[in-house]
Amino acid sequence: MTTNISRRGFLKSAAAATTVLYVGANANGAAAASGRADAMLNPFVKIDSDGNVVAIIKHFEKGQGPATGLSTLIAEELGVTMEQIGFEFAPSNPELYNNLFFGPFQGTGGSTAMANSWMQYRTAGANAREMLIKAAADAWGADASSLDIQDGMVVGSGRSAPLGEFVSAAASFAPSENPRLRDPSEWKIIGNEKTRRLDSPVKVNGRAKFAMDVQLPNQMVVMIKRTPQRGGLVVSVDDSAAKEVKGFIMAMPLPTKHGVAVYAENTWAAMQARNAVEVEWDMSGAEARSSAQIRDEVLAALDAAPVYNVNEADRASVSTAVDGAATVVEKTFYFPLLAHTPMEPLNCTVEQTAEGDIVLHDGAQMPTGPHMAYQQIFELPPEKIHIKTMLAGGSFGRRATPDADYQVEAGLAFAMTDRSRPVKLVWDREDDVRGGYYRPATGHKVRVGLDAEGNIIGWEHQVAGQSIMKGTAFEAMAVRDGIDHSTVEGLADNPYTIPNMAVGLTDIEKATSVLWWRSVGHTHTAYVMEVMMDMAARAAGRDPVEFRLAYLEGGGKDAERKAGVLKLVAEKANWGQPAAGNVQGIAVHKSFGSYVAEVVEISGNPDDGVQIEKITAAVDCGIAVNPDIVRAQTEGAIGYGIGHAMRERITLDGGAVEQFNFPDYEVLRISDIKSIETHIVASAEAPTGIGEPGTPPAAPALANAIAQLDLRIAELPMAENGVSFA
Known part of the structure; x- marks a missing residue:
């Protein structure tokens, strides 16, 4: 998945926007500035004669931070401060504002906002800078290479002036074929720990306008x-x-x-x-099944041969290897329907x-x-x-x-x-809980074979669940050879170098309507992978961190980055040295191009109440454009992942949803987690997703901590399967 867009492709879209979005146009079709000297210098940058800069944001803002992140890229390349830039949302126009990962489709999702816009928005800012500098160079009779824009001022050749003075003239220039992108050594805003969100003040003072x-x-x-x-x-x-x-x-x-x-x-x-x-x-023609019936269908599918082979491993030989292992670790997992329950219905x-x-x-x-x-x-x-x-x-x-x-x-x-x-x-909350779309019900059945030295010699993995993509407009894009990858992502494509791993899949009939839910298939695949890795490590008599690292050796950059967050979180959480009376659990997972490892430290016990004392996270999401947002999103994603594992589930009685609101669909409470600490890996890699990757490792890290209290949870939520919470 590339994070770039060709210069020529960008220039074509810029030219289109210039012609369409300027107020006037010359008779020959060339763009002309409006009488107010406002200019859309390209589809993503608008500047008026007062020098007010507006970033046009193609990804909507639901709290995850693209309004600030994408504005940061433009501000950095253009040469203005975050106080000198505002934002507005792009109109519906997939020709100009499509998600580069979605094809000809404008949309936000899959933690793609920064990843697919990284070069696009930097190029937009750089082009706007060069066009303004050319206008200033002509006005001053100066060499354009001697000029720059800093803090909203065009400077150089012994002169300075607000960039707004050159907006009208800049509109007559065509965008450059190769605008110079600022070197990381020049960055003042990207990666700056002090950069704060642009949308926070209006949300605090009540001026923000939600739908x-x-x-x-x-x-x-x-x-x-x-x-x-x-x-x-x-x-x-x-x-x-x-x-x-x-x-x-x-x-x-x-x-x-x-x-x-x-x-x-x-x-x-x-x-x-x-x-x-x-x-x-x-x-x-209505849904009439109960949750128990749906669960039975899922588990029955796990006991039969899978319909699809997800990877190329020979299932028969893998099964034989597991059967002949010195030790076999096996578990069957079940994950219920879940609602999304955003704060704004x-x-x-x-x-x-x-x-x-x-x-x-x-x-x-x-x-x-x-x-x-x-x-x-x-x-x-x-x-x-x-x-x-x-x-x-x-x-x-x-x-x-x-x-x-x-x-x-x-x-x-x-x-x-x-x-x-x-x-x-x-919609009211009852509509949201009872009449919406849900994370699919899914089951996993796993057998892992270990040799006498505790090494994995075979991994047999079967999944049964409700396909999100099949039967929708996204089927042609997301389903290949009958396999809905959103059901099995994070399994066969995980960075572990596991020998003889066979993954199979069977679809079952959908219950009500199913939909992607924060981190989609990774919500359950990470849980199963990381719980099974933990069980295998314990069965082998090896430390869970050391065991995981052994299966990341020699796996290339992908495995190296996953190992990097694992080592960092172990160091920062004092792995193996919890506070007196506490226990720890660990999990690591790659999703949406990013790598997150988490250690959960708990006190208490399942009978009298488990308390989450601290969660430590290590994150590698490439260049952290806005570190404050990266930490905030990681904390929120952890809370979301922990909350669903603790208490949340949607159940059906005769096809009707039994839950109605937060009293019986219990989301995370602020007292459930005492502390979260996030560490960001310094990286020169292009940015990847951050809205979702913190969710997948959270639940298995908690489960692996609880397992140290002699209770291994294979069915969620935990509160319905033997765990009480303080």
């Missing part, structure tokens, strides 16, 4: 009465009781029959009216302009999806659909679905009206 904050004149609020079992269809609607609710407007079935849209003047009225609406459902607002254009206000994680859907719903060309991306209060994957589910709900609800009033769709 839920959208309040358009004369808008209606719509909430959806959903089927209690996924797949139920509306037969009839009785809104007579809802008419008694002050503020109720109307209730109509969605054209898909998947729910009833209940309209009201405000959110509270919509909630009350929705509760009052009576719906008759056709459940003939799903919502968006749709309106129609006087010109008949449709505008969607949304914390849009993948704008291309709803953009395409709205072309069909409203029968309009793409240029008549506009998406205004807002801040989002979390996502963890939930705001990006293959079918643009909640945006389609809002679009259909708006299309059913006369379109004279904007429609704001609001």
